[in-house]
Amino acid sequence: MELKGKERQFFKKEAHSLKPIFQIGKGGLSEEMIHQIQNAVEKRELIKVTLLQNTLEEPQEAAETIAEATGSTIIQVIGHTIVLYKEARNPKHRDLSVRFAEFKKRGR
Numbered sequence: 001m002e003l004k005g006k007e008r009q010f011f012k013k014e015a016h017s018l019k020p021i022f023q024i025g026k027g028g029l030s031e032e033m034i035h036q037i038q039n040a041v042e043k044r045e046l047i048k049v050t051l052l053q054n055t056l057e058e059p060q061e062a063a064e065t066i067a068e069a070t071g072s073t074i075i076q077v078i079g080h081t082i083v084l085y086k087e088a089r090n091p092k093h094r095d096l097s098v099r100f101a102e103f104k105k106r107g108r
Contacts, residue, residue: 001073001085010103011046011075014096015083020050028057029065038070041086045096051080 003011021044022037041047049066051059063074063082072086087097 008075011085015046018048020048022049023052024055024057025052026054029062034069037066041070041072041084042088043093045088046085049082
């Protein structure tokens with residue numbers, strides 16, 4: 001999903017108050033962690049992932065790897081924090097997607 005400036009800003013604003021729910025440490029990215037991130041982004045739609053100081057992963061590369069594996073969109077990579085978005089397949093988890101659609105309709 002390609003986002004325009006104001007659309008990306010909408011998600012940055014929504015993500016501001018979120019706490020990171022995953023931390024990537026010295027073990028790096030594993031298949032199990034990617035699977036867990038995929039499940040989380042599927043239910044929450046917008047998540048933060050933090051890279052700890054002892055990881056060998058580069059933030060931008062890790063973000064691209066996760067986004068590709070989970071089918072999500074990178075909202076931003078700032079410092080050691082990655083923000084990802086993916087519209088939930090299950091309609092009952094689409095709270096953020098609904099607000100985003102309304103935002104796009106208003107043209108802001």
